[in-house]
Amino acid sequence: MNKNYPFELQDLKFNYDELMPCISCNTLKFHHDKHFLGYINNLNGALEEYKELHNLSLVEILSDLDNIPESIRTSVINNGGGVFNHSFYFESLCAPNSKTIPEVLKNKIEERFSSVEHFKEEFKKIAMAQFGSGWAWLVKNSEGDLKIISTSNQNTPLKDGYIPLLTIDVWEHAYYLDYQNLRAKYIDEYFKIIDWDVIASRL
Numbered sequence: 001m002n003k004n005y006p007f008e009l010q011d012l013k014f015n016y017d018e019l020m021p022c023i024s025c026n027t028l029k030f031h032h033d034k035h036f037l038g039y040i041n042n043l044n045g046a047l048e049e050y051k052e053l054h055n056l057s058l059v060e061i062l063s064d065l066d067n068i069p070e071s072i073r074t075s076v077i078n079n080g081g082g083v084f085n086h087s088f089y090f091e092s093l094c095a096p097n098s099k100t101i102p103e104v105l106k107n108k109i110e111e112r113f114s115s116v117e118h119f120k121e122e123f124k125k126i127a128m129a130q131f132g133s134g135w136a137w138l139v140k141n142s143e144g145d146l147k148i149i150s151t152s153n154q155n156t157p158l159k160d161g162y163i164p165l166l167t168i169d170v171w172e173h174a175y176y177l178d179y180q181n182l183r184a185k186y187i188d189e190y191f192k193i194i195d196w197d198v199i200a201s202r203l
């Protein structure tokens, strides 16, 4: 995502058909070009009159919500969160099975979750348990420890001081065209399209 206001839709780093069969062209097109763009337009609309916020990065805005005027705070939480979360999600993806987990991240995951397989099970459990729309995250806390959390709607882990590493969008618009009600199947397929180099670079 570009640095600050006005936020702009960036091209995906892969072609629309590159995540197949895990995520279809149709899902990606609607998700990126329509849903994501909608959040960007709404966020820019909310910030337009507030020039004092125009120099702030999205991370700065979302990390200090008390600094946002009350009249636009809810809109910034929903739409700014939508922009951050989608940008983070799309940047985390790549062609199926094209990346292995860098050693430094693998060691950290094994240290905390005993194995990558067990990490995936725990992550899936949290993603499945998110009732309604939201996100599951692998984050790092201020002590440097890994943790799996979920956020509802477009809330981000930033306001709680976490450093996000990995996320999955479990809003139905992220998977309904491909998997209908089968969120578990979507999560299993999602594990094949994670760009582990990007995740490790966020450590």
Ligand code: MN
Residues within 6 Å of the ligand: 031, 035, 086, 169, 171, 173, 174
């Ligand atoms: Mn989404």
